[in-house]
Amino acid sequence: MSSKPPLHAAHGPLAGPALSLPVSIAIEGKCCLLVGGCNQALLKARLLTKAGAILHVFAYAGVEQELLELTSHSGGTLNLFDPHVDLLDAVRKSQWLDSGILCVVALQDNSVATKIAAFCTEQKLLINVVDSPSLCSFTFPARVDRGSLQIAISSSSRVPVLSRFLRQKIEALLPFEYGALNELATEFTPIVAKALPDKQLRRRFWEAILDGPVAELVFSGRIKQAKTKLRRMLENHLDTSLEGEVFLVGAGPGDPELLTLKALRLMQLADVVLYDRLVSTEILELVRRDAKRVYVGKQRAEHSTSQEGINDLLLKHAIAGERVLRLKGGDPFIFGRGGEEIEHLAQHNINFQVVPGVTAASGCACYAGIPLTHRDHAQSVRFVTGHLKSGSPDLPWHEFVDAHQTLVFYMGLVGLPEISAKMIEHGRAPETPAALIQQGTTKKQRVVSGTLAGIAALAKQHKIQAPTITIVGSVVELREKLTWFTPNDQVE
Numbered sequence: 459m460s461s462k463p464p465l466h467a468a469h470g471p472l473a474g475p476a477l478s479l480p481v482s483i484a485i486e487g488k489c490c491l492l493v494g495g496c497n498q499a500l501l502k503a504r505l506l507t508k509a510g511a512i513l514h515v516f517a518y519a520g521v522e523q524e525l526l527e528l529t530s531h532s533g534g535t536l537n538l539f540d541p542h543v544d545l546l547d548a549v550r551k552s553q554w555l556d557s558g559i560l561c562v563v564a565l566q567d568n569s570v571a572t573k574i575a576a577f578c579t580e581q582k583l584l585i586n587v588v589d590s591p592s593l594c595s596f597t598f599p600a601r602v603d604r605g606s607l608q609i610a611i612s613s614s615s616r617v618p619v620l621s622r623f624l625r626q627k628i629e630a631l632l633p634f635e636y637g638a639l640n641e642l643a644t645e646f647t648p649i650v651a652k653a654l655p656d657k658q659l660r661r662r663f664w665e666a667i668l669d670g671p672v673a674e675l676v677f678s679g680r681i682k683q684a685k686t687k688l689r690r691m692l693e694n695h696l697d698t699s700l701e702g703e704v705f706l707v708g709a710g711p712g713d714p715e716l717l718t719l720k721a722l723r724l725m726q727l728a729d730v731v732l733y734d735r736l737v738s739t740e741i742l743e744l745v746r747r748d749a750k751r752v753y754v755g756k757q758r759a760e761h762s763t764s765q766e767g768i769n770d771l772l773l774k775h776a777i778a779g780e781r782v783l784r785l786k787g788g789d790p791f792i793f794g795r796g797g798e799e800i801e802h803l804a805q806h807n808i809n810f811q812v813v814p815g816v817t818a819a820s821g822c823a824c825y826a827g828i829p830l831t832h833r834d835h836a837q838s839v840r841f842v843t844g845h846l847k848s849g850s851p852d853l854p855w856h857e858f859v860d861a862h863q864t865l866v867f868y869m870g871l872v873g874l875p876e877i878s879a880k881m882i883e884h885g886r887a888p889e890t891p892a893a894l895i896q897q898g899t900t901k902k903q904r905v906v907s908g909t910l911a912g913i914a915a916l917a918k919q920h921k922i923q924a925p926t927i928t929i930v931g932s933v934v935e936l937r938e939k940l941t942w943f944t945p946n947d948q949v950e
């Protein structure tokens with residue numbers, strides 16, 4: 459049905475050193491070794507014992523009372539030595555090596571720490587040496603704790619400060635009672651699983667619980683009412699059947715920050731996503747992780763999935779009860795054939811929502827420092843398709859001659875020589891400023907500007923490629939004054 463997605467949408471390993479894999483390890487009842495008795499060791503002892511580890515500590519005499527208490531409560535041992543004893547030797551001779559699963563080293567002496575790390579690695583223990591990422595086989599991520607709910611943030615040992623900074627931001631965002639919500643959901647998980655054996659129906663039920671009135675009741679401390687409400691909602695849910703829906707969403711021209719809040723929310727709800735070639739990889743990354751992805755990209759002269767094929771696919775998934783995200787570049791109603799897609803859905807009584815997006819003209823113009831209208835330059839702006847149906851231009855050229863009108867051509871790269879020639883032929887001044895913006899709003903944005911007469915040659919000379927829009931009008935001149943606005947793009 460669909461051809462291979464373009465390279466930019468491939469999901470391969472990132473360039474550069476490999477990333478760490480965040481996992482959460484169940485260490486309850488497992489032996490963990492801790493070497494050192496300083497404050498850092500105490501912090502790690504708190505974390506390990508909170509997760510139920512049996513802690514065996516190797517340190518020099520004179521440790522904090524709290525470390526002693528944590529160790530003994532965990533069912534482990536505190537092994538204290540005189541300063542002349544080699545701690546590596548103590549660890550080597552310890553009887554917990556075989557049953558141990560990990561070792562944390564928090565010592566001032568880096569050479570001893572290095573040796574212990576090497577030894578533990580040989581023994582196949584996971585090893586963490588505080589403040590020495592290169593010696594670690596695992597690290598402790600920055601964490602946001604909400605009771606039994608924990609959020610871990612890892613910078614793959616590159617910039618721990620950044621993880622901590624992010625942690626502060628998340629702390630501020632999440633109500634403290636998320637832990638209580640997790641507890642409540644845990645309590646009801648088996649009940650809900652029994653009542654709603656259908657996986658999708660169950661997921662929707664939980665979504666309604668975790669992002670609705672039940673969650674609000676928990677956040678305001680009314681746990682009992684929350685439970686009553688949950689039971690009532692479960693009863694009501696038993697009679698519902700899965701209803702499919704289509705979200706026709708404009709993804710904007712490329713920069714993920716130009717997504718609307720609504721787009722982002724629906725992207726998180728989708729069971730399946732049908733996306734086209736203009737949707738950037740970064741944006742696709744924001745779709746719910748386990749949503750099925752179907753590439754239905756269209757390219758000039760290579761329609762991998764026909765419009766009828768796309769219409770049928772949307773219908774098929776929606777009839778199967780899925781929430782279908784139709785993600786389109788820019789705005790779905792501007793040269794997006796969005797209208798045709800929902801017409802088809804309406805004919806078949808499928809529910810749908812349409813979410814506007816930032817269209818290429820406004821996104822690219824802003825990021826290139828070109829105001830599309832301006833009191834002194836242009837009182838109107840016109841979006842025109844440059845994709846000429848019969849291959850030859852059949853546009854109302856006489857309407858394009860007004861010097862106070864900005865024109866934006868979409869899909870106009872191939873037809874550019876004819877477009878500029880026809881405009882000049884019908885009376886638009888050859889020296890009218892014109893600009894080409896390729897991959898606007900993305901990190902690869904390129905802008906080339908010149909005159910209407912010379913723009914086609916410039917496109918060829920600079921090997922401009924799709925997706926590109928062409929802006930024609932005196933507003934293009936303003937770009938020089940406004941380039942401060944466009945720090946990233948390559949100006950040519």
Ligand code: SAH
Nearest residue numbers: 788789794817818868869897898925926927
């Ligand atoms: N619905 C889209 C337009 C789809 S038509 C929207 O509202 O933006 C496809 C054309 O849009 C491309 O040929 C190109 O002319 C333009 N386009 C889309 N994204 C672009 C981008 N990031 N930079 C430059 N042009 C873009």
